[in-house]
Amino acid sequence: MLDGRPEPPFRVLMAGYVVDFHHRNACPRCQPDGSCRRLTAAAETLRAWRHRPDHPPPHHTAPDAGEQQRPAAP
Numbered sequence: 001m002l003d004g005r006p007e008p009p010f011r012v013l014m015a016g017y018v019v020d021f022h023h024r025n026a027c028p029r030c031q032p033d034g035s036c037r038r039l040t041a042a043a044e045t046l047r048a049w050r051h052r053p054d055h056p057p058p059h060h061t062a063p064d065a066g067e068q069q070r071p072a073a074p
């Protein structure tokens, strides 16, 4: 797994499992109105993981795209 991405923590893997589970089923904590504390907590865990400031998502840009988009100096 040397693709440059860090291995997600166990809690993130579990959060992904919980969210995926709720796409198909309701868990014992699911309320009649559809809300669920487990699903809310899992979604928050995944959101925090995806938006972690020290590991931004990779961008597939040309090597010198930034140079070409920079305005030319007078």
Ligand SMILES: [Zn+2]
Binding pocket: 022, 026, 027, 028, 029, 030, 031, 035, 036, 037, 038, 039
């Ligand atoms: Zn639930």
